[in-house]
Amino acid sequence: MIDRRRFVASLAGALGLAFWDDQTLDAITGNVNSNSKPSELKITDLRVATITHAPMRDPILRIDTNQGIYGLGEVRDGASPTYALMLKSRILGENPCNVDKIFRKIRQFGGESRQAGGVCGIEMALWDLAGKAYNVPVYQMLGGKFRDKIRCYADTTESDDPHIYGDRLKKRKEQGFTWLKMDLGIDLMKDKPGMITRPEGVLITQGADTPHMFTGIELTPKGIETMANFVSVVRDYVGYDVPLSCDHFGHIGVNSCIRLGKALEQYNVAWLEDMVPWQYPALLKEIKQAVNIPLCTGEDIYLKEGFVNLAEQHAVDILHPDLATSGGILETKKIGDAIEQYGIPMAMHFAGSPVSCMANVHCAAATNNFLVLENHSVDVPWWSDLVEGVEKPIVNHGFIAVPDAPGLGVTLNEAEVKKHLDGGYFDPTDEWNKERSHDRLWSMTVRGTPPRT
Ligand SMILES: [Mg+2]
Numbered sequence: 343m344i345d346r347r348r349f350v351a352s353l354a355g356a357l358g359l360a361f362w363d364d365q366t367l368d369a370i371t372g373n374v375n376s377n378s379k380p381s382e383l384k385i386t387d388l389r390v391a392t393i394t395h396a397p398m399r400d401p402i403l404r405i406d407t408n409q410g411i412y413g414l415g416e417v418r419d420g421a422s423p424t425y426a427l428m429l430k431s432r433i434l435g436e437n438p439c440n441v442d443k444i445f446r447k448i449r450q451f452g453g454e455s456r457q458a459g460g461v462c463g464i465e466m467a468l469w470d471l472a473g474k475a476y477n478v479p480v481y482q483m484l485g486g487k488f489r490d491k492i493r494c495y496a497d498t499t500e501s502d503d504p505h506i507y508g509d510r511l512k513k514r515k516e517q518g519f520t521w522l523k524m525d526l527g528i529d530l531m532k533d534k535p536g537m538i539t540r541p542e543g544v545l546i547t548q549g550a551d552t553p554h555m556f557t558g559i560e561l562t563p564k565g566i567e568t569m570a571n572f573v574s575v576v577r578d579y580v581g582y583d584v585p586l587s588c589d590h591f592g593h594i595g596v597n598s599c600i601r602l603g604k605a606l607e608q609y610n611v612a613w614l615e616d617m618v619p620w621q622y623p624a625l626l627k628e629i630k631q632a633v634n635i636p637l638c639t640g641e642d643i644y645l646k647e648g649f650v651n652l653a654e655q656h657a658v659d660i661l662h663p664d665l666a667t668s669g670g671i672l673e674t675k676k677i678g679d680a681i682e683q684y685g686i687p688m689a690m691h692f693a694g695s696p697v698s699c700m701a702n703v704h705c706a707a708a709t710n711n712f713l714v715l716e717n718h719s720v721d722v723p724w725w726s727d728l729v730e731g732v733e734k735p736i737v738n739h740g741f742i743a744v745p746d747a748p749g750l751g752v753t754l755n756e757a758e759v760k761k762h763l764d765g766g767y768f769d770p771t772d773e774w775n776k777e778r779s780h781d782r783l784w785s786m787t788v789r790g791t792p793p794r795t
Contacts, residue, residue, distance in 0.1 A: 380475040384408045388430040389768040390423040400695040405467040411474045415467030416698035417459035418666035425460030430774040438471040455642040458667045465670025466701040473749030484708035491741040492706045495521040497718040504572045508579030518739025521585045521714045528592035537565035554593040554618045561598040570605040585612035603633030613638035623657035641691035649677045653684040664691040671705045678709035687711045693718040696729040700750040707744040727758045
């Protein structure tokens with residue numbers, strides 16, 4: 343600011359306008375968009391501050407530059423910040439405004455589910471920086487908005503009692519939510535005989551490590567009736583007018599998925615989520631074709647190709663990327679645009695802090711076939727206080743307003759963030775400055791070709 347004031351003052355002097363006072367100079371210099379010289383912007387640092395109990399564990403990234411502006415990103419909930427830190431040496435010295443170029447350089451270090459957390463978190467921070475450098479919101483750089491506010495559904499603490507759960511979901515509706523989601527899993531019946539058949543020694547929670555089809559767990563007719571009745575009671579509380587999605591069924595076989603799905607048709611469920619792993623499109627398609635309820639998957643898929651593969655096969659009705667796994671803001675917009683051609687809407691899975699939330703909001707605003715965005719934090723009283731610069735509460739009557747401030751549109755509330763840290767607040771990470779491997783994606787044909795830097 344001092345340099346700009348000096349420059350403007352000297353210009354005024356040269357023009358004989360010495361009557362310009364400090365206030366006038368401030369007004370003039372404040373109108374100059376000189377957050378930075380974008381073409382000379384360079385990344386100088388990457389640091390982490392990990393928030394806990396939000397309700398997840400969310401590593402916030404801060405990418406610093408040679409011009410004093412910084413970008414915020416976030417590694418996916420529950421993932422290690424190491425996924426991002428190992429990329430620090432690959433982005434130091436790069437111009438953060440070259441978002442796609444840097445994304446393509448680091449894309450090889452992402453993978454399914456949490457493995458993509460570093461790549462996606464950095465991508466968010468690059469967009470934040472590019473927006474701040476050029477003084478525009480991220481949605482504008484993606485092509486503009488289709489909507490001014492983003493429809494949300496809220497994760498709701500489950501209960502084994504359908505009346506308690508139904509009442510909680512009814513309260514969500516009263517809070518303004520226009521889309522509901524409930525968990526409906528075989529854990530409901532863990533202590534009830536005659537509901538589930540399973541090989542002796544196989545636990546209901548076996549599926550955590552074993553894909554659904556390999557557990558040998560199936561539902562009995564009584565089990566299916568119990569789960570269907572549970573939804574019936576919930577519908578009595580929330581009515582039939584509001585979409586009601588179901589998730590977390592447990593790791594049951596394909597035939598049980600189909601029999602359960604058919605039993606749920608009468609309750610007009612909005613989608614059945616992740617009935618079997620997304621890596622089995624033929625099985626998903628089998629369920630989809632047998633059950634007249636939209637089938638949904640996608641929260642662990644990395645990059646567009648996995649989504650397009652499912653869309654081409656019409657294996658599901660709704661795709662559900664988690665932007666912190668799917669490849670970040672631009673890749674997720676590309677996913678939405680690609681699956682739109684197959685008539686498939688894009689719901690968005692999300693369970694992070696307001697930083698990643700805003701990355702989702704900009705992407706959702708700029709993607710035509712967006713359906714609804716998840717939120718896990720509406721019962722965390724301090725969640726909105728983690729950031730400044732946007733309307734509070736962030737999730738307001740079931741919607742989030744799309745911010746117009748540059749970049750993601752938020753800055754951190756340092757005092758609030760420091761109350762919820764696991765570890766330091768953006769401590770130095772110099773030990774990652776020189777991390778290196780031979781980063782090549784194909785074998786070189788000429789001996790002596792230097793590795794990419
Ligand atoms: Mg899910």
